[in-house]
Amino acid sequence: MINTLVRGTFTAREKSFRQVTDEIARPTYSKTAKWWFAGMTLATLMLLFGLWAIYKTITVGLGTWGLNNSVGWGWDIVNFVWWIGIGHAGTAFTIFLIVFRARWAAVFNRTAEAMTVLAVSCAGLFPALHLGRIWLIFFILPYPNTRGPLWVNFNSPLFWDVLAITTYLTLSITLWYFGMIPDLATLRDRSTSKIKKALYGFFSMGWVGSVKNWVRYEAMMKVLGGLAAPLVISVHSIVALDFAISVIPGWHTTILPPYFFIGAIFSGFAMVLTLTIIIRKLYNLQDYITIPHLESITRVLIFGSLVIGLAYVTELFVAWYSGWEFEMFTFLKNRATGEYSSAFWIMVFCNAIAPQAFWFKRVRTSITWMVIISIIINIGMWYERFIIVISSLTHTFLPATWTSFTPTVVDIGIYVGTFGIFFTGMLLFLRYIPSIAMNETKAFSKKSDH
Amino acid sequence: MKTPNIIGIFDNDDQVVEAIHTLKSKNIKIADVHAPFASHHILKDLGKESRIPYGSVLAGAFAIVATFSFIYWTSVINYPIVFGGKPNFSFPAWVVVIYLMTILLTFIGTVIIFQMRTKMNFGKKAELMHIDSTEDKFVMIIEQDADITEKEVQNIKKMLSDHGAIEVRMDN
Numbered sequence: 001m002i003n004t005l006v007r008g009t010f011t012a013r014e015k016s017f018r019q020v021t022d023e024i025a026r027p028t029y030s031k032t033a034k035w036w037f038a039g040m041t042l043a044t045l046m047l048l049f050g051l052w053a054i055y056k057t058i059t060v061g062l063g064t065w066g067l068n069n070s071v072g073w074g075w076d077i078v079n080f081v082w083w084i085g086i087g088h089a090g091t092a093f094t095i096f097l098i099v100f101r102a103r104w105a106a107v108f109n110r111t112a113e114a115m116t117v118l119a120v121s122c123a124g125l126f127p128a129l130h131l132g133r134i135w136l137i138f139f140i141l142p143y144p145n146t147r148g149p150l151w152v153n154f155n156s157p158l159f160w161d162v163l164a165i166t167t168y169l170t171l172s173i174t175l176w177y178f179g180m181i182p183d184l185a186t187l188r189d190r191s192t193s194k195i196k197k198a199l200y201g202f203f204s205m206g207w208v209g210s211v212k213n214w215v216r217y218e219a220m221m222k223v224l225g226g227l228a229a230p231l232v233i234s235v236h237s238i239v240a241l242d243f244a245i246s247v248i249p250g251w252h253t254t255i256l257p258p259y260f261f262i263g264a265i266f267s268g269f270a271m272v273l274t275l276t277i278i279i280r281k282l283y284n285l286q287d288y289i290t291i292p293h294l295e296s297i298t299r300v301l302i303f304g305s306l307v308i309g310l311a312y313v314t315e316l317f318v319a320w321y322s323g324w325e326f327e328m329f330t331f332l333k334n335r336a337t338g339e340y341s342s343a344f345w346i347m348v349f350c351n352a353i354a355p356q357a358f359w360f361k362r363v364r365t366s367i368t369w370m371v372i373i374s375i376i377i378n379i380g381m382w383y384e385r386f387i388i389v390i391s392s393l394t395h396t397f398l399p400a401t402w403t404s405f406t407p408t409v410v411d412i413g414i415y416v417g418t419f420g421i422f423f424t425g426m427l428l429f430l431r432y433i434p435s436i437a438m439n440e441t442k443a444f445s446k447k448s449d450h
Numbered sequence: 451m452k453t454p455n456i457i458g459i460f461d462n463d464d465q466v467v468e469a470i471h472t473l474k475s476k477n478i479k480i481a482d483v484h485a486p487f488a489s490h491h492i493l494k495d496l497g498k499e500s501r502i503p504y505g506s507v508l509a510g511a512f513a514i515v516a517t518f519s520f521i522y523w524t525s526v527i528n529y530p531i532v533f534g535g536k537p538n539f540s541f542p543a544w545v546v547v548i549y550l551m552t553i554l555l556t557f558i559g560t561v562i563i564f565q566m567r568t569k570m571n572f573g574k575k576a577e578l579m580h581i582d583s584t585e586d587k588f589v590m591i592i593e594q595d596a597d598i599t600e601k602e603v604q605n606i607k608k609m610l611s612d613h614g615a616i617e618v619r620m621d622n
Contacts, residue, residue: 017486017586142524151524153533155543163547167554174561185576185584186486205565206574209584211496213568214488219500220564227553227560238546443487 015287017442021186024434024441027283028187028196035282036427043423050417053410054129062132064410070403071393075411076126078385081260082267083123083418084165084239085381087172089268090116091232094175097440098225104296106440107289110433111279112272113176118425119271120169122418127161129414157241164231164238171231175224181207181217182439236264243388249326250335250392253318259311263381266304266351270377273297275426277371279435288436291365298358298370301377309352330392339404340391343383350380453594455481456603458610459580459617460588463489469590469613470495478606484579484589492588502563509559510552517551518544579621590615 015023027033056064067074090112096105128134140162142152152159185207188200207213237257244256273294280289319331335344354376363369390405429435460466466483470492473480483492521544525531530538565571579589592606607618 021585142520148529150531151529153531154521154525154547155533155536155540157546160546160550163550163554167550167557170554171557174557178561181570182487182584188576189578189581189584201576202573204576205570205572206576207570207584208576208578209484209486210482211485211493212482213570214485215493215498216500216502216564216568218488218493219502220560223503223506223560224557227557230549231553234546234549238550241546439487443489 015445020441020445021190021438024285024288024436024438025183025187025190027430028432028434029191032431033282036431039423040427043420043427045420046416047420047424049413050415050420053413053417054125056410057129057414058134062130064408066405066407066411068403068405070396070401071390071405073130073389073393074405075407075415076130078382078389079415079418080123080126081239081385081389082382083119083126084236085260085264085267085385086271086378087116087119087123087168087268088232088236088261088264089272090114090119091168091172091175091228092265092268093272094179095225095229095232098221099229103444104293106444107293107436108272108276108297109440110176110179110437111276111429111435112268113172113179114426114429114433115268115271115275115422116172117169117176118422119268120165120172121425122421124165124169125418125421126414127165157238157245160238161242164235168231168235171224171228175221175228177203178217178221178224179437180433181205182209183434183437185209186438187434233261236260248392248396249324250330250388253315255311255314255318259308259315262304262307262311263351263384266301266308267378267381269297269300269304270374270381273301273370273374274378277367277374279430283430283435285436288441294367294370295364298364301355301374302358305352305355305358305377309348312348312352326397330395334395335387335391339395340387343387343391347380347383347387350376351384354380453596453598454620456592456594456606456610457579457617457619457621458590458592458607458613458615460590460613460615461586462614463492463588465614466588466590467491467495469610469615472609472613473592473606476609478592481591481593483591484583486582486584486586486588489588500567502560502567505563506556506560509563510556512559513552513555514548516555517548521547 065074065076090109093105093109093112096102097109128137131137140152140159142154181204184200184204188197188204191197191200237260240256240260243251244253246252276289277294280286316331316336319327322328334340354373357363357369357373363373394404395402458469460469463485466485466489470480470483474495480496483496485492522539525540525544526538532538536543578584579591580587583589590610594603610618
């Protein structure tokens with residue numbers, strides 16, 4: 001049992017090591033639940049809708065999207081930035097756990113990392129499809145070619161972005177996978193089915209948990225966690241630089257990198273909160289994911305919300321203080337009081353105002369409120385990206401080019417399809433891999449190790 | 451022929467730690483302990499510090515030099531193109547790529563070093579001493595010297611039992 005002065009009791013009851021395995025790994029060896037099949041059917045339908053939309057995009061072209069001469073980045077980049085943000089929480093939890101040894105992060109780490117891997121994969125799909133001719137995607141790689149060789153432009157933030165996302169995906173998959181190895185070995189040794197034994201055995205790489213291996217494993221994970229820390233900050237900062245380095249009013253601002261980063265952590269933690277509340281209920285993990293665990297996330301959300309709120313106010317102030325009429329128009333007219341004011345105020349309410357309810361202990365410890373507010377935050381963070389991308393591009397310097405943006409069914413299909421990828425992946429993960437790191441839970445449940 | 455090892459199976463890591471202390475005080479060498487989780491007391495008492503982080507530093511240094519050299523060669527020597535009037539040697543703009551490549555290559559390098567050191571690989575067969583050692587049992591392995599007497603073996607077995615070993619056996 002873990003008792004801390006600030007955060008309270010973390011494990012509801014004393015558990016034996018075997019109980020920990022039995023309860024956490026139950027989904028991997030028990031009969032598949034009916035809700036799982038229902039969820040999988042829905043996710044597959046979403047995925048099929050997405051595949052149809054991708055097929056249309058590739059065979060017909062980008063004309064099937066709602067883009068126009070002024071709005072070259074539309075729904076796709078909004079969703080790209082949103083998904084990347086969702087992904088950040090997993091890496092943040094890994095850093096909390098591995099580098100800072102924050103015990104409360106142990107129960108979220110595995111699921112959050114799975115979420116990161118899936119969210120970053122979903123995100124990567126959008127810029128790839130946006131290329132139009134996706135079969136030429138390898139042009140972005142610096143390889144010797146017959147065009148000069150015309151190397152890539154290493155000074156371009158768009159190339160930095162490709163590298164950042166690729167690095168981030170590689171790192172997330174590796175951290176997630178290596179974090180699972182001791183648990184895969186546990187599953188290998190207790191599986192009765194031959195197929196499962198062979199598969200878990202293949203992926204557990206012969207792990208036996210010898211001292212030498214544990215020492216090396218811990219050393220490696222610390223290095224990897226340490227490398228993830230600067231990366232998680234830089235990934236969304238680099239995404240922000242895609243915007244900030246341009247000259248478009250509303251984008252050309254130095255606040256964007258830290259603002260994007262905190263927004264990413266904020267939306268990611270909100271998504272982790274929503275998902276873990278559902279998982280804890282469906283798999284009866286209330287003894288492991290306790291209210292103090294969930295409360296810890298709400299505290300991070302209060303912090304994130306305050307910083308996001310400050311960023312919104314700062315943007316408006318700087319637009320006014322700059323005295324530059326285009327900036328003033330974008331922030332004070334177009335966004336706050338003009339065509340996009342309803343989206344703007346939804347964003348402000350969802351991200352800066354609603355999460356303040358978490359200051360109250362009753363809200364912070366209520367599962368219903370936690371679910372409602374975490375979903376509100378994710379809607380708000382989507383609106384934030386919509387406001388940044390669309391409001392700036394529809395109204396740039398030349399009023400003759402002013403336009404509006406409406407997504408097409410293909411745009412919507414790809415977005416729904418990414419949810420299909422995400423939920424299909426999550427359901428498979430929950431069915432075959434323990435959603436909580438069993439070895440970490442066992443280690444942290446030992447009084448002697450504190 | 452290899453002398454069989456003395457194997458002690460424990461339920462609890464606290465018992466293992468106590469047994470390690472006693473055996474160490476009697477100058478008995480413990481070959482290994484298999485544990486279901488990283489018990490920091492056991493690792494502290496038995497484990498040597500890993501040198502993997504030194505390998506990571508080397509991988510990072512290689513990444514910095516290799517990435518800088520590659521960008522310099524492509525952008526300044528092999529096919530210099532002027533982008534927006536900027537100089538070909540625009541070091542500040544390269545920092546981001548060098549930074550990301552350093553993280554990526556150090557990361558990959560560290561994982562490769564780990565796999566080389568532990569000899570772990572996909573599909574490798576696990577050599578388990580006890581089927582539950584990845585779940586809830588701790589296995590202590592004591593290698594016998596060639597000149598060890600039967601009495602000493604019995605003493606070690608007794609020590610393990612006294613410290614709560616639920617099973618003591620000889621094994622290869």
